[in-house]
Amino acid sequence: MALPPKFKGHRLAFYEAAATPELPQHTVEVFLDYVCPFSAKLFNTVYNTLTPALRADPVLSRRVQFVFRQQVQPWHPSSTLAHEAGLAVQRLAPTQFWAFSAALFAAQKEFFDVSVVGETRNExxxxxxxxxxxxxxxxxxxxxxxxxLAIPGRAADDGSLNVGNAVTNDLKVVVKMARLVGVHVSPTVIFDGVVANDISSSWTVEQWLDWLKKNVA
Incomplete structure (x- = not known):
């Protein structure tokens, strides 16, 4: 699935492009929820150990890219809030999106249901x-x-109470993108447009590299 330019920070490439950049031939899309423990496991492997390994590989680094797909899980109300924060960072500093995502996954327990139940949305x-x-x-x-992110404490000029925030429209887009491909479970991995059910959140970097070498032409 295409990545709208406004969400360019969601893309993770592994080599320094030449003067005329070319997109890698293969795309791995990872559908992740910031408050899902299994999403955190997969993200941590991909970002902390697989990424350095791919950047060091002269072949794989040019042939594959990763795209972070924000998979909001509404049965955890704080999932929406966490993903809105990701969208805010993506808008303000796209190159920092993955770094913020790493920090958010590391601190995800601070935003689990029990951790947020006693505070307001704006808090x-x-x-x-x-x-x-x-x-x-x-x-x-x-x-x-x-x-x-903040929700105003008063109605809009037209009397509307469902006013949302400055990233609500961006959130609608990322939710629609997940729905278009029927993704429900987090994490879900799509490789070149097809769900890769064999990929597990428990995979080691060695398993990732072995799989990529077999599937990336």
């Missing part, structure tokens, strides 16, 4: 904004992130 947004600021090397400020 959760404030914590997410602070995490964004602290994990992106100064690329974004907490106030900038919070401004995109």
């Amino acid at each position: 959760t947004y404030k914590r997410l904004a602070q995490l964004a600021a602290s994990s992106t090397g100064g690329s974004v400020e907490a106030d900038e992130v919070y401004k995109l």
